[in-house]
Amino acid sequence: MSRSMAYSDKSIDVVIPVYNAPDLTRRCVDSVVTYLGNSIRRILIQDDASAGETRQMLDNLPYDCVDVYHAKKNQGFGLSVNEAVNRSDAFYILILNSDTEISHDFLPLLCATLAADAKLAAIIPAGNSYAKYNLDQYLLREGGYIATYYLRGHAIMIRRDIFQEMGGFDPVFGRGYYEDIDLGRRLALRGWRLGVHPGAQIYHKVGGSFGRGRAFQKLIKRNRAIYLSRYPKARQSILLLSGDCSLEDFPPSVLDAIENVFHEGGYVHWLIPAISPTLLCLQMYSQPLCLSALISVMLRGWWRVDRRITEIWMMPGIPLLLRAALALWGRAFRVEIKELSFKEKTIQNCSVRLLSK
Structure with a gap:
């Protein structure tokens, strides 16, 4: 050889x-x-x-x-x-x-x-x-x-x-x-x-x-x-909800916040009406925004504390009924809810379809 x-x-x-x-x-x-x-x-x-x-x-x-x-x-x-x-x-x-x-x-x-x-x-x-x-x-x-x-x-x-x-x-x-x-x-x-x-x-x-x-x-x-x-911050598991948009539509502040989660060892679960957006790294997952996917992610790791959703980030375009339901869920289970603003950048065509069954 x-x-x-x-x-x-x-x-x-x-x-x-x-x-x-x-x-x-x-x-x-x-x-x-x-x-x-x-x-x-x-x-x-x-x-x-x-x-x-x-x-x-x-x-x-x-x-x-x-x-x-x-x-x-x-x-x-x-x-x-x-x-x-x-x-x-x-x-x-x-x-x-x-x-x-x-x-x-x-x-x-x-x-x-x-x-x-x-x-x-x-x-x-x-x-x-x-x-x-x-x-x-x-x-x-x-x-x-x-x-x-x-x-x-x-x-x-x-x-x-x-x-x-x-x-x-x-x-x-x-x-x-x-x-x-x-x-x-x-x-x-x-x-x-x-x-x-x-x-x-x-x-x-x-x-x-x-x-x-x-x-x-x-x-x-x-x-x-x-x-x-x-690395206690590696427990971070973020549920991110958005309308139909791509990474290019995210303002720098949101991208920086997401990158910081990855850098500290955490994960981001992105629920979006579009099925296959481009994702940043292997600690980012996406699923279509529907009721079954939402329940699946929310209950993910229910028996393991380190896999539970720790924060919910909501971007513009999420239906009011869904926002209200998540706010109640967050208060009940002490999960922080964050509203992400797009003041730095206007999103084109960022609309959301109603949750499917």
């Missing part, structure tokens, strides 16, 4: 933390070698004290580019990645979960995107983990990526110097979950940007290593509490 960079003068190492799941891990490594082999330098595998079957499989991998390190004790995803990155001197690091699988060489796209935006610290290939999104609906930034403020750790291409400057993943999250989101939050607060490339695809078998049992639920609940204690 050639270790030369076919399209970039920036070296790339792949880091794969491994904990058991030998079959999934082997498929992941095989796919990396098959599709990325001519573009990367090394594959650094950090075995997080797996059982004998996995250790034996790793020790018998037939690839010269693979370096395997067996940890003496289980440390969890974050520390495993940190240790492997510390053994690299590559310019870029591609961090992969061991339950991912690659089907094409997406590195040229990711490298070109990172080169096009000097403030872009990390880029994520899209794939089945983003299947619920209509990626065609989102604004493309310079380099062809979609902005996100939520770093998904199953596949991250990041500059090694930035990763290490940030201290890598925080070990407080233990075996995993939310250490990737925490890193993304720290990067965003330092002025770095994060993105998802819709042209790059990767398959991720969610829960392939840890599963989705009680241990998973307990761990994710614990780590979510740690994350939200650090």
Whole structure:
């Protein structure tokens, strides 16, 4: 296998933390070698004290580019990645979960995107983990990526110097979950940007290593509490209602307020008569303004405080009856209602149809 960079003068190492799941891990490594082999330098595998079957499989991998390190004790995803990155001197690091699988060489796209935006610290290939999104609906930034403020750790291409400057993943999250989101939050607060490339695809078998049992639920609940204690404003979940208009119609003050919600880790749910407006980032969702969508969003996460609607923002053009009903709902459940003004800019054709059943 050639270790030369076919399209970039920036070296790339792949880091794969491994904990058991030998079959999934082997498929992941095989796919990396098959599709990325001519573009990367090394594959650094950090075995997080797996059982004998996995250790034996790793020790018998037939690839010269693979370096395997067996940890003496289980440390969890974050520390495993940190240790492997510390053994690299590559310019870029591609961090992969061991339950991912690659089907094409997406590195040229990711490298070109990172080169096009000097403030872009990390880029994520899209794939089945983003299947619920209509990626065609989102604004493309310079380099062809979609902005996100939520770093998904199953596949991250990041500059090694930035990763290490940030201290890598925080070990407080233990075996995993939310250490990737925490890193993304720290990067965003330092002025770095994060993105998802819709042209790059990767398959991720969610829960392939840890599963989705009680241990998973307990761990994710614990780590979510740690994350939200650090970033309480990440609980923001805004319900935005408007008439038929686009982002171009929003005055600067409204766009700034929306961007600030994203920057602090929150979300915006935009209900609008038009079905598919252009959206700013992956933390912005849209649905047609109808009664069923309104009820769905209002009840979203009812059993989880961090997913509840925290504020309702209403733009001009909302029917008086709906405004009155939302005001009552807001008072009953202590949800703040904000009226957004368009004094800075007049909206053309911003009318709203009556709520459908």
